[in-house]
Amino acid sequence: MxxxxxxxxxxxxxxxxxKKELTFFLKWIREIKERKSKSTAILARRKMGKTALLERLYNITFDYNNGIVPYFISVSPKS
Ligand SMILES: Nc1ncnc2c1ncn2[C@@H]1O[C@H](COP(=O)(O)OP(=O)(O)O)[C@@H](O)[C@H]1O
Ligand SMILES: [Mg+2]
Structure with a gap:
């Protein structure tokens, strides 16, 4: 890939x-086209791997290229 x-x-x-998270979200992404998927938040403490998971989901989805166009926006907190 x-x-x-x-x-x-x-x-x-x-x-x-x-694996569990990827399976869950890949099904969720598939079901976007059937309008079954609801907005979903991933909540976990910092450094638990939220961004890494989303980046990988982006790449799998972009590579699969099956009518779902992923986009990724990163917002930095004001310091
Ligand atoms: N599935 C994973 N396998 C190996 N390393 C990971 C994985 N997920 C996250 N990491 C590593 O752990 C650290 C924190 O991950 P990150 O996605 O930035 O966490 P968060 O977004 O929840 O703060 C990073 O250095 C990242 O490379
Ligand atoms: Mg992050």
Whole structure:
């Protein structure tokens, strides 16, 4: 698979686990076309892997190229 969005993890091979989460969200992404999916938030403490998961979902979805166009926006908190 080509990695269209550069993942902050660096080397994509470093990504491990998250099978359950990927399965859940890939089904969720598939069901967007059937209008079954509701807006969903991922809540976890910092450094738990939220961004890494979303970046990987983006790349899988972009690569699959089956009528769902992912977009990724990152907002930095004001310091
Ligand atoms: N599935 C994973 N496999 C390996 N390393 C991961 C994974 N998810 C996150 N990491 C690493 O853990 C750190 C925190 O991940 P990150 O996605 O930035 O967390 P969050 O967005 O929840 O704050 C990063 O250095 C990232 O590369
Ligand atoms: Mg993050």
């Amino acid at each position: 080509k990695y269209y969005l550069e993942e902050r993890i660096g080397n994509p091979e470093l990504f491990t686990g998250r």
